[in-house]
Amino acid sequence: MNLLVCISKTPETTAKIAFKDENSSFDTDGVQFIMNPYDEWYALVRALELKEQHGGKVIAINVGDSSNDPVIRKALAIGADEAVRVDIEATSSFFVAKQVAEYAKSNDIDIVFTGKETIDYNGAEVGGMIAEMLEQPYFSFASHMDHDGSTATVTRDIEGGVEVAEINGKFVISAAKGLAEQRIPNMRGIMMAKRKPLNVIPAVEAEGNVKVLSYELPPVKGGITMVDADDMDKLVKLLHEEAKVL
Amino acid sequence: MSVLVFAESAKGKVKKAGFEATYYGHLTAQSIGGDVVALVIGDAANAADLGKYGASKVIQVNHNGSFDSGVYASIIAQAAEQNGANTVIVNHSSSGKSLSGRLAVKMNAGLVSGVNSIPTADGGSFKVKKPVFSGKAIAECEINSANRVLTLMGNAYPPVEVSNEVNVENASIDGGASSYTVTDTKTADGIVPLPEAELVVSAGRGMKGPENWGIIEELADVIGATTACSRPVADTGWRPHHEHVGQTGVAVRPNLYIAIGISGAIQHLAGVNSSKTIVVINKDPEAPFFKAADYGVCADLFDVVPALTEAIKKHKSDS
Ligand SMILES: Cc1cc2nc3c(=O)[nH]c(=O)nc-3n(C[C@H](O)[C@H](O)[C@H](O)COP(=O)(O)OP(=O)(O)OC[C@H]3O[C@@H](n4cnc5c(N)ncnc54)[C@H](O)[C@@H]3O)c2cc1C
Ligand SMILES: Nc1ncnc2c1ncn2[C@@H]1O[C@H](COP(=O)(O)O)[C@@H](O)[C@H]1O
Numbered sequence: 292m293n294l295l296v297c298i299s300k301t302p303e304t305t306a307k308i309a310f311k312d313e314n315s316s317f318d319t320d321g322v323q324f325i326m327n328p329y330d331e332w333y334a335l336v337r338a339l340e341l342k343e344q345h346g347g348k349v350i351a352i353n354v355g356d357s358s359n360d361p362v363i364r365k366a367l368a369i370g371a372d373e374a375v376r377v378d379i380e381a382t383s384s385f386f387v388a389k390q391v392a393e394y395a396k397s398n399d400i401d402i403v404f405t406g407k408e409t410i411d412y413n414g415a416e417v418g419g420m421i422a423e424m425l426e427q428p429y430f431s432f433a434s435h436m437d438h439d440g441s442t443a444t445v446t447r448d449i450e451g452g453v454e455v456a457e458i459n460g461k462f463v464i465s466a467a468k469g470l471a472e473q474r475i476p477n478m479r480g481i482m483m484a485k486r487k488p489l490n491v492i493p494a495v496e497a498e499g500n501v502k503v504l505s506y507e508l509p510p511v512k513g514g515i516t517m518v519d520a521d522d523m524d525k526l527v528k529l530l531h532e533e534a535k536v537l
Numbered sequence: 538m539s540v541l542v543f544a545e546s547a548k549g550k551v552k553k554a555g556f557e558a559t560y561y562g563h564l565t566a567q568s569i570g571g572d573v574v575a576l577v578i579g580d581a582a583n584a585a586d587l588g589k590y591g592a593s594k595v596i597q598v599n600h601n602g603s604f605d606s607g608v609y610a611s612i613i614a615q616a617a618e619q620n621g622a623n624t625v626i627v628n629h630s631s632s633g634k635s636l637s638g639r640l641a642v643k644m645n646a647g648l649v650s651g652v653n654s655i656p657t658a659d660g661g662s663f664k665v666k667k668p669v670f671s672g673k674a675i676a677e678c679e680i681n682s683a684n685r686v687l688t689l690m691g692n693a694y695p696p697v698e699v700s701n702e703v704n705v706e707n708a709s710i711d712g713g714a715s716s717y718t719v720t721d722t723k724t725a726d727g728i729v730p731l732p733e734a735e736l737v738v739s740a741g742r743g744m745k746g747p748e749n750w751g752i753i754e755e756l757a758d759v760i761g762a763t764t765a766c767s768r769p770v771a772d773t774g775w776r777p778h779h780e781h782v783g784q785t786g787v788a789v790r791p792n793l794y795i796a797i798g799i800s801g802a803i804q805h806l807a808g809v810n811s812s813k814t815i816v817v818i819n820k821d822p823e824a825p826f827f828k829a830a831d832y833g834v835c836a837d838l839f840d841v842v843p844a845l846t847e848a849i850k851k852h853k854s855d856s
Binding site: 302304305308310328329383384385388408410411412413414415416417418419420421422423424427428429431432434444448449450451452453454455456457458459460462468469498500501502503504505506507508509512513515516517518519520521523524526527528529530531534536537 | 547603604605606607610630631632634635636637638639641642643646647648649650651664668669670671672673674675676677678679680681682715716717718719720721722723724725728729730732733736760778779781784785786788792793803804807810813814816817827828829830831832833834835836837840841844845847848849851852
């Protein structure tokens with residue numbers, strides 16, 4: 292099976308969020324970047340498990356410039372066989388999806404994995420777009436997937452529950468918690484990653500039709516009101532009369 | 538051009554999220570011009586009520602079988618085309634997120650997901666805001682294609698009645714067949730799913746063990762809240778995975794979030810900091826969660842929670 296895993300880079304989870312150039316861009320100064328947890332912990336690992344079970348190869352793909360290479364190398368260290376970087380700034384979800392879909396089309400990919408969402412823009416956009424471009428079924432927020440070589444059984448999150456579906460043939464899946472267990476790269480993996488191919492390819496033409504004009508910080512909360520532990524009637528009163536939520 | 542709203546339904550009824558999206562569609566149309574057309578896929582006995590929340594036209598499309606993002610996106614795109622709509626609104630829900638990317642590609646539309654402001658279209662430039670970095674910032678986005686798809690953040694605009702019922706028109710739109718088979722669905726009956734919940738009672742490692750959750754469930758029960766938990770609690774199997782909120786779990790946006798025995802790590806806050814009112818119960822005065830809270834009680838949760846439950850019961854029987 293040829294398995295393609297979309298890898299994105301996001302600020303480390305405790306990073307301080309600040310903006311520059313009159314709030315028009317994210318200030319990356321001093322910010323450490325990591326692989327998006329959903330891509331790393333769940334999508335990539337499940338792809339590796341499938342390969343271990345059925346053979347084939349796992350290709351990690353990223354759309355971005357060379358500053359993404361450390362994150363791509365990590366995917367190789369965890370176990371991806373090869374990596375592709377589409378050498379261009381990822382300007383919008385549509386643009387990213389287009390690059391991935393073109394690659395999947397010309398490389399006979401059986402399953403495209405994405406993360407559930409990136410934890411910076413929280414879009415959950417790219418996976419569905421790739422599926423539409425490939426005209427394939429899309430299983431969003433998958434928390435479980437078995438594959439016997441011809442039929443896959445996918446459990447995915449739906450409103451207030453889960454749905455189980457069976458599919459023959461190619462598909463796109465977005466990985467949620469539960470799909471796999473995080474793997475930590477070991478020394479051997481890190482060494483081997485240096486020798487694995489990281490192919491840099493040019494982007495195909497595509498338009499980005501959404502752009503961020505500016506950023507702002509959310510309004511700050513007013514101060515906290517502490518309530519005495521012996522006076523829960525007071526808390527209920529505040530929630531009822533002041534906050535109007537009970 | 539009009540605004541098309543996909544009004545989600547379940548079990549034969551339009552859901553609250555569907556009314557919310559329709560009311561947001563009404564506010565959007567007021568801002569950028571046009572009428573609101575609401576689309577219902579499958580049966581919904583209360584579809585005419587969508588008129589009350591601003592739809593001037595409600596269309597219903599028959600559909601048997603389960604949700605498939607491809608089929609639904611195709612129906613919605615066709616409905617948009619037939620009704621001259623270039624702005625489509627869906628909920629930022631599991632189904633909405635699942636179909637929005639496909640829909641945007643089909644319509645050749647710019648997509649902004651998880652919006653929480655009313656769009657503007659001054660001088661032809663379509664702008665709308667959405668929270669990014671897990672709620673730590675807000676981005677103003679511009680869509681520069683003729684068509685647009687927005688997914689609406691839950692609980693951002695509580696629905697308000699602005700008009701009257703309208704007649705429901707049946708439309709026959711064929712979205713094609715699904716290319717896979719759904720073999721099973723499991724949904725918890727009677728419980729509001731976390732992303733839609735208005736009231737959430739959430740507990741963390743301070744609970745000491747799963748056997749102590751009775752007091753959490755009782756509190757949730759008296760106010761009709763959905764229960765949630767911090768990540769380590771789900772990871773150690775004290776509570777089911779779907780209760781895990783935060784940056785790597787479910788993002789919630791309730792009117793009231795009660796955090797019990799949760800320290801308030803930044804990754805936890807990322808998923809809950811858009812809650813309107815936050816109450817923190819923690820015995821450690823230094824717990825970071827107090828900085829993000831509106832109300833705090835600094836004491837042992839095993840005393841506070843039962844007392845709070847009693848106080849609410851008393852309040853309910855008094856009023
Ligand atoms: C990449 C990454 C992603 C993450 N994503 C998430 C996420 O999505 N969601 C999430 O929740 N976490 C997430 N985490 C973990 C997060 O950093 C914290 O470790 C976690 O939220 C802590 O959970 P907790 O507050 O339940 O436990 P603790 O930090 O152990 O806090 C327990 C709290 O209970 C209080 N307490 C103890 N006993 C009592 C008592 N008797 N009465 C009152 N209070 C009491 C203590 O004072 C303490 O504040 C993530 C971490 C990383 C690195
Ligand atoms: N620049 C990128 N390169 C490769 N994959 C990406 C990129 N951006 C997003 N993705 C994938 O798309 C998923 C969802 O991203 P988003 O739609 O931005 O929330 C991520 O978890 C990744 O798997």
